[in-house]
Amino acid sequence: MGVPKEENTSLCVENKTYYYVSTTPSDIYRAQKAGQTEDCPVLLIFAKEDSQSDGFWWACDRAGYRCNIARTPESALECFLDKHHEIIVIDHRQTRNFDAEAVCRSIRATNPSEHTVILAVVSQASGDHEEASVLPLLHAGFNRRFMENSSIIACYNELIQIEHGEVRSQFKL
Template structure:
């Protein structure tokens, strides 16, 4: 029988064994740690029992809290992957207010928050919209079911879909940190050639800030010194899903034009068509002395003014 929570603290922890697995993000290998879960139920009932035993059966790390204060404190201490909040009644606490409080913390960006709601018994009426839950910060909704198998299936879906996806997004932060630190200029645009990202090296070289170029067509910023045959060659390679490499002239905000060694490659998406284009530009022999100047803080302050 499930332990009597009325005689225990407001927060409990399961002793499930943790296990790690490996997930690939492109060529990058990630270690996926055992999923951690926080259950927030004011009272012990069949639903809280169902999720608790499902977590035990699945080998997940699990905490359970009885009130918003202890739930928020436990979450901030452990940063759970999944938070499951009882939304079936507002008598004990405001589930949406708790969700907003969790979302207000920095760690919640990659946390999946699930609202447990009552089943819609009036089949002749339209089911209530889930939009208020989404606006409150919930990621998903779970229609109450105390069946351990149903609860375990929900946890498995969360682990292999939502949690893995969010962990991959979190890992992408490391890749952006790398891009921010390299000396080569990096520019990423979408399938319509609209700029979505440039790194600090790009900003230093061109004089444009990221805010100034985001959403602009990459072709608007190219120099007229790039001959039409170069543009045709680049477009041809991109359509074939192949890389292009050669000398490319970059136009600075000041109007100066600099030759760079450029490598462009398409990122293939749905249907085998390019979804993004990546441009990496490194110093050309003719402009290497200019790049040396860009490393001088005094020179950077002069061109900024």
């Protein structure tokens, strides 16, 4: 079959896609990479590179998703119209670089965004502040909110949940 069988693993074939089944941590990553059958394009919109944008970038890499990153609202809209991403992650933690809600509204105003899932990355609520309502985000066109967490696995889990939930359900309609 062309795929070597390693010790302590078994090989399963499903639609000509190879999946490794193993309990060792190094093989779990290989199983995730081997199991990639679909391409889920992701657009990251972050004005600056930081640990949060890096977390999502590496999560996309781990999940095998095509990923683009845009630094300005203009380049984000241009990139989206060119590539029609299924998932968009917009940095909503600070307003001094760009207005995340305005970026979301401009993307939602386009025809290709009908089935796109847009995620707002928001700052962690500090101890002296009450958590903000999600309603303004929903009214701006966001589908989900992600509390700032630069852990690659937290970002990865969020992307996987979006793909297996919202994105795939859109294809069933």
